[in-house]
Amino acid sequence: MQELATLVRPASPTENTMVKLAGNALNWLHTCMQILEEHYLENLGHLTKKLENIHLSNWPEAFQVDTREDHCRTTPGPVPEGVASSEADISPRKPGTNTER
Structure with a gap:
């Protein structure tokens, strides 16, 4: 954020101008x-x-193969809650079930 504020x-510059520049940078980051x-x-x-x-x-x-490969590429590896959530997201759904998460 500081880099954006100094662009x-x-x-x-007055203190007021610097405050506005910092606020603008924060707004830009939030929008992004x-x-x-x-x-x-x-x-x-x-x-x-x-x-x-x-x-x-x-x-x-x-899915297990993918998570093992992911574990090898990242440290400390997949978070168990994330694995369970991903499994739930890609598991086959029965007709008529709610697809919103």
């Missing part, structure tokens, strides 16, 4: 976060619907 360099959140939530929803239409009889095995 605009007025000559002899909203845009990214909306973008990823829309894409996740779209991809989840695609997954619901795919019939995978062995999806639990494939």
Whole structure:
């Protein structure tokens, strides 16, 4: 945030100007976060619907392979709650069940 606040360099800035620049940087960061959140939530929803239409009889095995690979790439590895949540998100749903999370 501090880097954004220093991008605009007025000559002899007053304290009021510096406060406005810092506020502008915070606003910009907040707006970017909203845009990214909306973008990823829309894409996740779209991809989840695609997954619901795919019939995978062995999806639990494939999911375990993916989480093992993820564990090898990251430290400390997948969080158990995250794994359970992801499994619930991609598990086949019965017709008529609520798809909202």
